[in-house]
Amino acid sequence: MNPLPLSSQLKQLLPRGRILDSPAQLAGYAADALGYKSYLPDAVVIPADADELVGFMKGARQLGVPVILRGAGTSLSGGPVAAQGGVVVHTSGLKRIREINVEGFWCEVECGVALNDLDAALKPHGVFYPPDPSSGPVCTLGGNVASNAGGAHCFRYGVTSNYVLGVEVVLLDGSVQRFGGPAGGRGPWREDWKRFMIGSEGTLGAFTRFWLRLLPLPEKVWTLRATYPDLRSIEAAIHALVAHSSYPAAIEMLDPRGVAMVETSQMAVGLPKGSFMLLLEIDGPPALVDARVGPVADLLRHAGSNDVVLSDQDAMRQKLWKARKAAGGLLGQLSPDYVVQDAVIPKSALADVLQLVYDEADAAGIRAVNVFHAGDGNLHPNFLFDSRVPGELEKVELISERLMRRVIEVGGTLSGEHGIGNDKSAYMPLVFGPDSMRLQWAVPAAFNPTHQLNPLKVFQNRRFAT
Ligand SMILES: Cc1cc2nc3c(=O)[nH]c(=O)nc-3n(C[C@H](O)[C@H](O)[C@H](O)COP(=O)(O)OP(=O)(O)OC[C@H]3O[C@@H](n4cnc5c(N)ncnc54)[C@H](O)[C@@H]3O)c2cc1C
Missing domain, CATH: 3.40.462.10 (FAD-linked oxidases, C-terminal domain)
Structure with missing residues (x-):
């Protein structure tokens, strides 16, 4: 464990201007759209681009505190909050729409792109990306993929998972992994890990980039x-x-x-x-x-x-x-x-x-x-x-x-689109028996054995243990 104070350690990982630690600054990151449940983080970092995010993730294990990814903070399930303290990583710097491939019906976007900004960029090309949570003016694609967002038009078009062709993700060791890509598929891995990534609520890694499937705009x-x-x-x-x-x-x-x-x-x-x-x-x-x-x-x-x-x-x-x-x-x-x-x-x-x-x-x-x-x-x-x-x-x-x-x-389930976060984690045992819970828990444990990423989310007792 690094003996330096957290703020000094963060300054070794990121340029000074990307670190927020005054109480007034931190207050803006204490809650999601469920404003009544708030948890002050110890610090917030705002990487300017994917390289800085990778640099941060490489050193994150040594920080010895939880790491919480955050897009626009519009979650309605207590997802991007520092429930066990730690560092919130705000992804607003990663907001480039890197490519719109009209012939191939896909686009490549960074995780911090706001959904409506993508819609506006696609429209002149006569294509669209169907998932449409009502928070579209601000919510980010990173948050959408992490919570497998839905929206009004999902009755016919389906939810986010139906449109993710590929995911680029930084793991806690700083390694950058790609699952799938513009052509969809599984990437270099045999198993289709991108399916595990979608809806993982910030518990497996930090998404940096996506390849998303597009459709022709309805006439x-x-x-x-x-x-x-x-x-x-x-x-x-x-x-x-x-x-x-x-x-x-x-x-x-x-x-x-x-x-x-x-x-x-x-x-x-x-x-x-x-x-x-x-x-x-x-x-x-x-x-x-x-x-x-x-x-x-x-x-x-x-x-x-x-x-x-x-x-x-x-x-x-x-x-x-x-x-x-x-x-x-x-x-x-x-x-x-x-x-x-x-x-x-x-x-x-x-x-x-x-x-x-x-x-x-x-x-x-x-x-x-x-x-x-x-x-x-x-x-x-x-x-x-x-x-x-x-x-x-x-x-x-x-x-x-x-x-x-x-x-x-009556045969229903806990979440259609908002995710479990910490708001619904107590209800998980109502749906899943101990064996199922053990298997599900094994997924974040494989990527992130100390549960440093977004602890106390999805599973009520999933704590970060230093
Ligand atoms: C008025 C309103 C209307 C809404 N309507 C809908 C709706 O119709 N349908 C719907 O599905 N949702 C809806 N929501 C909920 C919310 O907008 C969605 O869950 C949205 O996907 C969250 O996006 P965000 O960028 O705000 O993510 P955040 O709230 O910041 O984070 C959500 C989750 O994603 C994780 N995360 C964020 N970025 C990353 C990343 N780069 N890598 C890994 N994990 C990450 C966080 O850790 C957290 O677990 C609504 C919310 C509001 C306030």
């Missing part, structure tokens, strides 16, 4: 919004849509509490009080989607909506999306704190699980709002509370645990 998009008086009818609409040959790209839902939140805000769009809102998109060749949009609108009406609005014009489509897009931001404004759960359930259990959310939240006097990816059964109950009020956090944690137990009972 035409129709957006449809419908409201329903009750859960039974919106459920019928979702089931019919899932089975319909139009195969929507997105099927999103806002419950009446979410509708009320939007309609009592400055973002009001005139949705009927007490209604459930469904938003969907179909895309593809103009002749095909123009032929399909009528039957889809009929399907929505047949399920019980007398309020179906649709458009293929960009400005109007944005208006139809407004309530759904505004909801995330409003949650943060309405309440000092909120927790969003990320359970995936079989769609047949939607009414059962939503009712549990309402019953539990109402009994505890906690406000609950549901805004979610209904097509995937990816539920996002948001619990609004004030962590300064004694007992409120405990109430929310109890509701979350009961919710997760029910989710598992």
Whole structure:
């Protein structure tokens, strides 16, 4: 172990300007988007490029403290926080889009590129990268790959893992490994290790670069919004849509509490009080989607909506999306704190699980709002509370645990897209037995035997031991 103080050791690994250690600077890195759980790191480093990141990783073992990779810090699961102290590595310097290969339908990007910056760079080439978490303006591709992010259009297009062709990663010994590449495949290794890397939540190594699969931009998009008086009818609409040959790209839902939140805000769009809102998109060749949009609108009406609005014009489509897009931001404004759960359930259990959310939240006097990816059964109950009020956090944690137990009972699982982090690590044994947990634990242990990388994440007791 190096006897020098941490700040002196860091100065040996990186230029002085790349190290932050004043309390005011560190405070900005204490939490992710779940702001109520904060952990002050001992230091933050901001490598200017991949070479500096490699230099840091080469010396990191000697530091004797945890190392936590961080993109934009928009995680909703307590992922990029220093739960056991240590050094946060902010990847904002690695933000080059290195190549857009239109003929090959792939691009090569550094981990700190913001998702929407990639979208903007791809658009003029007539191609796109489908995963679209709502945090797109700021979240980074590094964070997306590490948490296997999803988004509104994943019902048809799939999640991040469906688009990662290759990963470059720096391990704790400073070695740089590539798994896959522009052509996909396994790279020099026999096993497809890039699959282990995707969703590894910063526990295996530091990603520097990715090769990502692109698709041609859809020629035409129709957006449809419908409201329903009750859960039974919106459920019928979702089931019919899932089975319909139009195969929507997105099927999103806002419950009446979410509708009320939007309609009592400055973002009001005139949705009927007490209604459930469904938003969907179909895309593809103009002749095909123009032929399909009528039957889809009929399907929505047949399920019980007398309020179906649709458009293929960009400005109007944005208006139809407004309530759904505004909801995330409003949650943060309405309440000092909120927790969003990320359970995936079989769609047949939607009414059962939503009712549990309402019953539990109402009994505890906690406000609950549901805004979610209904097509995937990816539920996002948001619990609004004030962590300064004694007992409120405990109430929310109890509701979350009961919710997760029910989710598992109905055949669901803990996370669809946000990852486990430290927020859901306590629930892992609800899904996985001891043998499965042992095997899963063996993966970070193989890459990182002392668990120096992002300890206390994914597995509740996965501590860094010096
Ligand atoms: C308003 C809002 C809406 C959201 N909507 C969605 C949504 O629709 N779908 C969705 O999936 N998520 C959503 N999220 C959650 C979040 O934006 C995603 O999880 C996103 O992928 C995190 O990216 P980030 O750059 O902020 O990563 P961070 O939060 O900084 O980190 C996330 C995880 O990635 C690891 N990590 C980051 N960079 C690297 C790297 N270079 N190498 C190794 N590990 C790394 C971290 O250690 C951490 O475990 C939303 C969040 C907010 C606040």
